[in-house]
Amino acid sequence: MRDGTSKGSHPAPRNDAAKQHFAKLAELGIELETHERKKMKQYLLEKESEQEHSNDSENEKEKSLLADNQT
Structure with missing residues (x-):
């Protein structure tokens, strides 16, 4: 027998709680990533690492050239 809810659906109170939670975060100026x-x-971290x-x-090349010039 079916109880009127489909698999994976959330009851209304849970959705309301989530909305309130995100509204509170927004009030506090917290941005969600x-x-x-x-x-x-x-991407920026990878570019920085490459640089x-x-x-x-x-x-290393400069040190190698300096060492070669000194000998």
């Missing part, structure tokens, strides 16, 4: 924002942060690696390589 979106999937897009997370992807952008990851640091590139700088390290350039520093």
Whole structure:
């Protein structure tokens, strides 16, 4: 027998509680991270890491050239 609810549906009080929770967060000025924002942060971290690696390589080349010039 069916009780009028479909599998996976939430009762109204739970939805109301969620709406109140998110409204409270918004009042406090708390931004929720979106999937897009997370992807952008990851992209920027990767770019920063690549830049640091590139700088390290350039520093090693300079040190190598200096060492060759001193000998």
